[in-house]
Amino acid sequence: MSKLHIETTINGEPAEFLCDPHETLLSALRNGLGLTGTKEGCSTGDCGACSVIVDGRLVPACLVLAPEAEGRTITTIEGLSSGDALHPLQRKFLEHAALQCGVCTPGFIVAAAALLDAKPNPTEEETRFWLAGNLCRCTGYDKIIRAVLDTAAHIRESAV
Amino acid sequence: MATVHLPSGLTAFTGGVDSIDIDAARVPELIAELRHRFPQLSDHLDGMAVAIDGEIYQDPGYQPLRADSDVHLVPRIAGG
Amino acid sequence: MSTPREFKYVGTRPIRHDGVDKVTGRASYGADVAWPGMLHGAVLRSPHAHARIVSIDTSAAQATPGVKAVVTGSDFPETTAALALGEAAIDLRDISESMIARTKVLYHGHAVAAVAATTFDIAKEAAEKIKVVYEPLEPVTDIDRAIATDAPILHPTLKTKGAPAGAAGPTNVASRLELKRGDVDAGFAEADVIVEREFRTVMVHQGYIEPHACIARCGEDGRAVVWCTTQGPFVVRDASAAIVGLDPAHVKVIPSEIGGGFGGKIVVYLEPLAIVLSRKAQRPVKMVMSRDEVFRATGPTSGSKIRVKLGATRDGTLVAARAALWYEAGAYRGSPVGAGAMCALAAYKIPNFFIEAYDVVVNKPKVAAYRAPGSPMAAFAVESAVDEIARELNIDPIDLRLKNANREGDQAPYGPKYGPIGLEQLLETARRHPHWSAPLGANQGRGFAVGFWFNAGMNSSATVTLNADGSAAVVTGNPDIGGTRVAQALMVAEELAIPVERVRPGVGDTDGSGFTDVTGGSRVCYATGMAVIRAAEDARDQLAARAAKMWNVAPDAVTWQDGRAIPPPGTEKAEPLTVAEIAAKMTHTGGPIVGRASLYAPMAGPAFGVHICDLEVDSETGQSKVVRYTAFQDVGKAVHPSFVEGQMQGGAAQGIGWALNEEYIYNGDGVMENAGFLDYRMPVASDLPMIETVIVEVANPLHPYGVRGVGEVPIVPPLAAVANAMRDATGIRFTELPLSPPRVLAAIESATRVPVGA
Numbered sequence: 001m002s003k004l005h006i007e008t009t010i011n012g013e014p015a016e017f018l019c020d021p022h023e024t025l026l027s028a029l030r031n032g033l034g035l036t037g038t039k040e041g042c043s044t045g046d047c048g049a050c051s052v053i054v055d056g057r058l059v060p061a062c063l064v065l066a067p068e069a070e071g072r073t074i075t076t077i078e079g080l081s082s083g084d085a086l087h088p089l090q091r092k093f094l095e096h097a098a099l100q101c102g103v104c105t106p107g108f109i110v111a112a113a114a115l116l117d118a119k120p121n122p123t124e125e126e127t128r129f130w131l132a133g134n135l136c137r138c139t140g141y142d143k144i145i146r147a148v149l150d151t152a153a154h155i156r157e158s159a160v
Numbered sequence: 161m162a163t164v165h166l167p168s169g170l171t172a173f174t175g176g177v178d179s180i181d182i183d184a185a186r187v188p189e190l191i192a193e194l195r196h197r198f199p200q201l202s203d204h205l206d207g208m209a210v211a212i213d214g215e216i217y218q219d220p221g222y223q224p225l226r227a228d229s230d231v232h233l234v235p236r237i238a239g240g
Numbered sequence: 241m242s243t244p245r246e247f248k249y250v251g252t253r254p255i256r257h258d259g260v261d262k263v264t265g266r267a268s269y270g271a272d273v274a275w276p277g278m279l280h281g282a283v284l285r286s287p288h289a290h291a292r293i294v295s296i297d298t299s300a301a302q303a304t305p306g307v308k309a310v311v312t313g314s315d316f317p318e319t320t321a322a323l324a325l326g327e328a329a330i331d332l333r334d335i336s337e338s339m340i341a342r343t344k345v346l347y348h349g350h351a352v353a354a355v356a357a358t359t360f361d362i363a364k365e366a367a368e369k370i371k372v373v374y375e376p377l378e379p380v381t382d383i384d385r386a387i388a389t390d391a392p393i394l395h396p397t398l399k400t401k402g403a404p405a406g407a408a409g410p411t412n413v414a415s416r417l418e419l420k421r422g423d424v425d426a427g428f429a430e431a432d433v434i435v436e437r438e439f440r441t442v443m444v445h446q447g448y449i450e451p452h453a454c455i456a457r458c459g460e461d462g463r464a465v466v467w468c469t470t471q472g473p474f475v476v477r478d479a480s481a482a483i484v485g486l487d488p489a490h491v492k493v494i495p496s497e498i499g500g501g502f503g504g505k506i507v508v509y510l511e512p513l514a515i516v517l518s519r520k521a522q523r524p525v526k527m528v529m530s531r532d533e534v535f536r537a538t539g540p541t542s543g544s545k546i547r548v549k550l551g552a553t554r555d556g557t558l559v560a561a562r563a564a565l566w567y568e569a570g571a572y573r574g575s576p577v578g579a580g581a582m583c584a585l586a587a588y589k590i591p592n593f594f595i596e597a598y599d600v601v602v603n604k605p606k607v608a609a610y611r612a613p614g615s616p617m618a619a620f621a622v623e624s625a626v627d628e629i630a631r632e633l634n635i636d637p638i639d640l641r642l643k644n645a646n647r648e649g650d651q652a653p654y655g656p657k658y659g660p661i662g663l664e665q666l667l668e669t670a671r672r673h674p675h676w677s678a679p680l681g682a683n684q685g686r687g688f689a690v691g692f693w694f695n696a697g698m699n700s701s702a703t704v705t706l707n708a709d710g711s712a713a714v715v716t717g718n719p720d721i722g723g724t725r726v727a728q729a730l731m732v733a734e735e736l737a738i739p740v741e742r743v744r745p746g747v748g749d750t751d752g753s754g755f756t757d758v759t760g761g762s763r764v765c766y767a768t769g770m771a772v773i774r775a776a777e778d779a780r781d782q783l784a785a786r787a788a789k790m791w792n793v794a795p796d797a798v799t800w801q802d803g804r805a806i807p808p809p810g811t812e813k814a815e816p817l818t819v820a821e822i823a824a825k826m827t828h829t830g831g832p833i834v835g836r837a838s839l840y841a842p843m844a845g846p847a848f849g850v851h852i853c854d855l856e857v858d859s860e861t862g863q864s865k866v867v868r869y870t871a872f873q874d875v876g877k878a879v880h881p882s883f884v885e886g887q888m889q890g891g892a893a894q895g896i897g898w899a900l901n902e903e904y905i906y907n908g909d910g911v912m913e914n915a916g917f918l919d920y921r922m923p924v925a926s927d928l929p930m931i932e933t934v935i936v937e938v939a940n941p942l943h944p945y946g947v948r949g950v951g952e953v954p955i956v957p958p959l960a961a962v963a964n965a966m967r968d969a970t971g972i973r974f975t976e977l978p979l980s981p982p983r984v985l986a987a988i989e990s991a992t993r994v995p996v997g998a
Contacts, residue, residue, distance in 0.1 A: 020361070036272040037265020039499070041449045042531040046917035049449055077265035090263040094255045097882035100722035100890060102262030103269055103450045103499025125926075132926040135917060137447045137500050138722060139886055140893030141925040165655055168420035169402055204402070209843075211656035215942065216843035218698060232655030235417060237579040237694060238609050238761075 008069040010035070011079025019066035026050045026061035028069065029076060037077040037106050041135065048134030051107040051114075052076050058114040060133075077106035080113060089113055089151045096147040100138035108134045112148045120156060124149060162190060162229040166201075170233065173200040187212070187220040190231065208233045249733040250945060253882045254740050256726040258497075267497045270453030270469030271528045278455060279308055279356040281510075281517050281527035282363035284370050285537060286345035286352055289379035289603040289910025290392065293343055293352065293372065300369040301355055306362040309520035310370070311513065312353045313342040317485040334572035336483045338606040339509055345374070346394055346571035347605050348911045349536030356517040356525045379603040379910035383545045383566045386412040386600045394571065394601045414573030417581055417597040419653055427560025427592030431551030435628040439621040440976045441959070442543040443568060443904035446610045447894070447922050450499020451534045456514035457524035463490040464515050471501040471719055472758030476511050477750045483512040484519075491515075494749040495719045498759075502894070503609030504539055506758050535915035539608020540904060542567040542575045546621040548584075550628075556635045558626075558644045561585055561593040565618065570606040575599045576614030579694075582654040583956075584618035586692040587663060587848065588626075588644040593653065603910045609760065611891060612693040612952035616898065616959050620977065623689040623960030627967065637688045637964075638671045652846065662874025662938035663690070663848040669936060675852050675870045684856045684867060685969025691849045691956025695949035696761030697841030697942075701754025702771035704732055704779045704835040708827075710820025711742040714775070716768050717753030722890070722951070723883030724764040728772045730879055731945075735776035736819050737803025754838050762949030765879055766940070767841040773944050779835025783822045786829040790817070844949045845940050849873035851892065851957035855965035862985025864966065866896055870932040871957075876940040876948025884950050889931040891954025897923045898955075899962035903978050 003018040010033065017032035026043070029035040029052070041049035043062045050061040053075040054068075080087040089109050092098070099105045108131065115122060115130045122130065127148050128141070136144060161181045171178045180197070184190035187210060195202045210220035211232040217223060218236055225231065261267040298310045316336055340351045353370050357363035378392045385391055393410045401415040428434060454468035464486060470476050473493040481488035498505060510527045517525040529538070544567045551560040563584055567577035581597035630640040645663045652658055670676055670688070680686060705713045714732045718724060725745040733740040747753075756768060785795040787805035797808040805822060807814035826833055854868035871888045878884040901921040905913045914920050939946030959977060966984070967973050972991045976983070 030272075031274075036268070039265075039269065039450070040271065040528075041451070042917045044531065044916050044918065047449060047531075081264055086260065086263065090260075093263050094259040097253070097256070097723070097886055099259070099262055100883070100886050101448075101450070101498060101500045102258075102267060103497075105262055106265040109263060128925040128928075132924040135449055135922060135924065137449055137502070137894065137922065138890045140889035140891075140923075140931050141928055142889045142931045143882075143886060145925060145930070167418065167655065169416070169418035172404060214656045214659050215845075216656065216694070216697075217840075218696070218843070219840065221840065230656070234654050234656070235578040235582065237582065238576065238613060 004067050006067055006070050008072055008074060010074045011076060021067060023066040024062050025052070025064040025066050025069055028066035029061060035076055035078055039103055039106060048111060049104055049107040051110040051134065053110060053114055058111055077110055080109060087113065088154055089148070092147040092151040092154065096143045096150065098139065098143040098147040104134060104136045108136065108144055115148070116152055116155065120152060122152060161227065162225045162231050164190065164194060165232045167233060167235070170201060170204055173204060174198045184225060186225060187223045190225060207236055209236045210234070245945070247734060248737070249730045249740050250879050251881065252730070253880060254726060256723055257729060257745055258720065258725055269450055269499050270496045273455060273467055273496070274526070275455050275457065275524040278524040278526050279358060279521055280360040280363050281354055281356045281514055281525045282360060282367045283351045283513070283533070284353040284367040286341065286348060286350040288345055288374055288376050289348040289381065290377040290394070291345050291374040292377065293341060293345060294375055295373045296353060297371040298353060300371065301366040304362065304366040304369065306358040307355055307366045308523060309356040309517045310353060311516050311520065313340045315516050316340065316483060316512070332479065332482050334574065334606065335479060335507060338572050339483070339512060347603050349533065349605065350571070351537065354513045354517060356521050380412065381603055381906050381910045383543070383568060383600050383602070386602050387566070394603065398573070398601065412601045414569060414599040414601055417578050419581055419595040420593065421653070422592035424560050424562055424592045424594040428551045430553065430559050432554040433629060433632045434549065434551045435625045435632065436549040437625060437975050439546045439548065439624065440544065441617045441620060442977070443540045443604060444898050444902045445535060445540040445920065446502035446504035448500025448502060448504060451529040451531060452505065452510050452538060453528040454511050454514050455524050455526040456511060456518045458515050458519035460522065462486055466491065466493045466511050466515065467496060468493065468511055469496045469498045469505060471498065471505045471721065471760050473717060473719070473750050474755055475506060475758055476508055479508045480512045480515055483508070484515050492749060492751050495747060498719045498721055501721055501760065502611045503613060503760055506760055507539055507608050509538055531917065532915045535920060536912055537605055539606060541610035541613060542569065542607050544617040546617060548621045548625045550625040552629050552633065554633065556633055556640045556643045558588055558590045559592060561590050563595045565597040566600050567614065568604060568607065569599050569601045570604045571601060572606045573599055573601055575607055576609070578614070580614030580618040583615040583692050584622050585653045586846065587641070587646060587690045589646050589650050611894065611955040615691065615693050615956045616895060619689060619691050619956045620959035620963060624963055624973070624975070627964045628973065638667055638676070641690060642667045659845055659941060660938050661846050661848060662936050665936055665938060666848055666850045666872045666874055669934060670850050670852060670872050673870060673934065675868060680854065681856065683859065683969060684854055685965045685967065687853045687855065687961045687964030687966070687968055689851055689957040689960035689964060691953055693762065693847055693952045693956060695766065695844035695847045695952070696763040697767045697843045698757040698763060699840050700756050700768040700771040701838040702768065702775040702836070704772070704775040706779060706823045706826065706833040708824050710738060710818065710823045711744065712736060712738065713744040713746060714772055715746045715748045715753055716772065717748050717750070717756035718759040718764050718768050719747055721759055722887060723880055724759070727765050727879040727883065728769065731769055731772045732776045735773055736780060738819055762847070762951040763844065766844040766943055766947045766949045769879070769947055770841055770943055771837045771839050774837035774839070775835040777835070778837055779833055782833045782835060783819060786822050786825065787817050789829050790825065842942065845942060847874060847948050847953045849953040849957055851961040853958065853961040853965045855962060855969055857966065857969045857984065859988050862981035862983070862988065864900065864979065864984065866928055868929055870934065871954055872934040872936060873950065873953055874936045874938050874948065875950040876943065877937055877946035878935050879945065879947060881935065884935060885933040887950045888933045888954045891952070892931050892958050893923050893928060895955045895958025896928065896962060899959045899977055899979060901978050901980055
């Protein structure tokens with residue numbers, strides 16, 4: 001079976017790639033497009049390391065078929081900073097030392113960005129449950145949650 | 161005179177002796193004397209770390225000993 | 241190192257130098273790189289937990305279009321060389337055979353062949369065409385079966401090392417260790433209270449989020465380059481060279497960023513396979529494990545059976561202890577049972593004890609190190625028993641431990657005397673902490689436990705290079721798992737008195753860095769840190785000599801103050817010079833300035849931690865939740881406190897998962913049934929509260945700043961802290977982990993409750 005040609009929008013830019021019909025979006029991003037910021041931890045949708053946003057919805061890229069990207073809008077970790085300015089979440093993760101090995105960090109930041117879009121003022125409990133789909137083995141989550149809550153406060157204050 | 165202490169599992173090869181005084185300036189000479197006095201112990205000394213006055217060396221190399229050093233043979237362990 | 245030192249940079253919390261790359265996804269982990277012309281490797285793994293290999297026919301795979309190389313165990317030379325791997329000499333033959341089977345498969349998932357092809361899908365499909373004929377054998381999947389007199393034998397030539405002379409084979413017990421003090425029977429005769437229990441834990445995995453991954457290329461000249469995720473590039477180099485039959489001088493290993501290790505990435509699983517495939521195909525070969533493969537075919541840690549008998553007099557003095565430990569080694573010998581035996585009683589001054597420890601092979605993957613290997617299980621058993629003693633005697637759990645705690649000058653159970661240690665201080669600090677006296681809510685219980693680990697030393701090298709603008713680069717060979725790069729930059733900044741942003745910390749490959757032992761064993765800030773400090777001092781000495789040259793004075797007449805070289809009094813035309821001013825003239829004064837140091841450090845010295853855990857238990861579902869957790873630890877000196885806190889929190893979370901939910905579930909055929917993150921249930925953010933950390937600093941005299949190491953101790957107390965909290969909440973003493981909801985519910989429904997107030 002020949003490869004499919006897919007046209008999509010990634011991080012605000014038109015993008016295209018060839019893929020096998022059964023290939024995942026995760027594989028297309030990492031192998032076809034060189035967007036290796038999205039990580040592979042399990043390929044069964046259980047760890048969140050491959051979190052991306054497709055048409056405004058937070059999804060694990062390993063559970064999306066690459067052909068499903070056709071005509072859709074995708075945001076990956078690479079799309080969160082603008083120019084040479086980090087996203088507030090990225091800055092806060094650094095300030096709070098909310099990463100150790102860092103491999104889960106892109107997934108967390110994408111997921112947290114989706115949280116703050118949906119709920120600008122989440123409680124600690126809401127934050128923990130929203131991020132329950134992202135596994136971290138290094139931090140015990142403490143500093144990650146602090147970074148996200150601090151970012152939410154910071155964004156709210158900046159908007160005032 | 162350094163004093164060498166053996167873990168109880170090794171005393172089967174020393175006729176029950178678990179503490180031996182040996183005059184040696186460095187670890188290799190100490191171990192050689194230990195092997196000389198207790199030939200049956202020889203095969204069981206590989207894989208042991210050496211503690212000298214409280215500091216544990218996984219590989220004791222040529223560490224010097226003081227005149228009254230307290231030496232313990234300790235199983236080697238691995239970290240993760 | 242008794243004079244407290246005032247630090248300018250050490251102890252601060254700068255942003256880590258590699259941080260932006262990590263939060264943007266730009267950092268390159270093992271699977272993030274592609275080399276031109278590369279092939280993809282796939283592994284064929286055994287469907288049997290125990291079987292003889294009768295024949296392997298790879299012809300169908302080799303004939304598949306797109307397949308460029310196929311290897312089996314016969315492509316690897318026999319080797320019996322031992323290699324100092326981390327702190328223990330491990331028989332390389334075991335590692336090689338565990339990586340790819342020779343005549344027997346000894347665990348479900350044991351590799352039997354590997355294929356390199358132009359795409360991963362082709363490699364995988366071709367691998368499945370390889371015809372392997374097995375003669376299945378009865379698998380042994382638990383300790384009791386393995387030590388039974390009629391047990392199937394994994395290794396016919398295995399003899400029990402350390403057994404009394406003349407012990408009859410064949411056996412699945414690879415070694416026996418004994419530690420003894422005083423007269424245990426006389427000790428128990430004096431005891432007013434005796435607690436005797438048998439505890440069990442099961443196999444668990446380190447759970448690093450990044451699977452093993454590597455790319456290797458091997459040329460016609462037998463020279464290989466390997467890119468891989470590892471805790472030890474030099475281990476990969478030396479082990480791969482020995483396993484494949486290459487000269488290590490012809491192998492270069494480049495460590496990628498590492499997505500978690502915890503001891504599980506100290507061994508090689510893929511790299512030798514990739515090298516041999518590449519040598520056959522004459523193209524680079526990339527291999528990435530699936531999560532399923534990570535669970536089945538890497539190195540989890542041992543399940544255990546531990547019998548503990550503890551005796552105390554009425555006033556709470558521990559007078560006797562007996563312990564027997566059996567740990568699963570997996571398919572090849574080498575569980576951490578020896579360390580478990582040495583750690584079990586490390587906290588307490590007990591005049592009479594007898595400990596025996598057995599290393600038992602079973603048809604499961606060969607275990608690898610997991611954060612303080614061997615200690616968490618032993619602490620689960622002993623700290624649970626200590627908790628029982630406290631309850632029987634109606635003595636506060638912390639008071640009981642204070643009464644028996646080892647202090648400086650006391651003898652460790654494994655022989656030597658303790659130097660300065662922080663156990664007493666930790667216990668006092670915990671007792672005064674608000675958590676210990678906070679009221680508990682309904683269905684909540686509180687548990688306390690102590691943990692101990694040795695913290696390693698070993699080989700480390702470092703170079704500190706000055707740039708003409710006065711900035712510096714520090715390079716070591718230790719991959720950065722959790723902030724060691726920025727800690728090393730802080731040390732250089734401190735020694736050279738230059739801002740930490742002007743220090744560039746790097747992780748070298750095996751060509752660019754002096755030999756170093758692994759990142760692990762809680763050793764990087766201690767031993768590699770020592771090398772970094774000495775290298776910076778060496779650089780500073782060279783800077784002083786250059787200043788002396790410029791002033792025309794003797795080098796030893798130059799002093800340093802506040803980051804500047806000071807000329808001896810009375811020197812003409814001489815003003816103090818900064819590092820930048822001296823470095824700017826390097827070329828004129830003798831050439832580049834490169835400070836270097838390499839050392840072999842003794843073990844850092846004993847390290848203790850104590851944890852308080854509050855658990856809330858739902859008696860209708862058996863589910864429990866940690867509602868408050870405080871970790872106290874003596875780290876000697878916290879170089880970058882945020883990352884020290886991070887180690888304490890991360891280790892605590894792993895221990896909580898080990899206590900509450902994590903387990904390898906095996907069926908009767910020795911096949912793991914939950915080899916994925918859905919059913920191998922690690923803690924998620926909604927399972928945990930904030931984890932408070934209290935850092936205690938009892939300086940380690942062996943290190944210039946007092947660093948003791950931090951990484952491993954935090955996983956040791958949680959198993960017992962959680963189990964003791966469960967006892968407090970439910971009245972039931974659980975002696976088997978994990979405390980998963982079905983198990984807790986069954987016990988609640990059938991147990992006779994201990995009357996309230998007992």
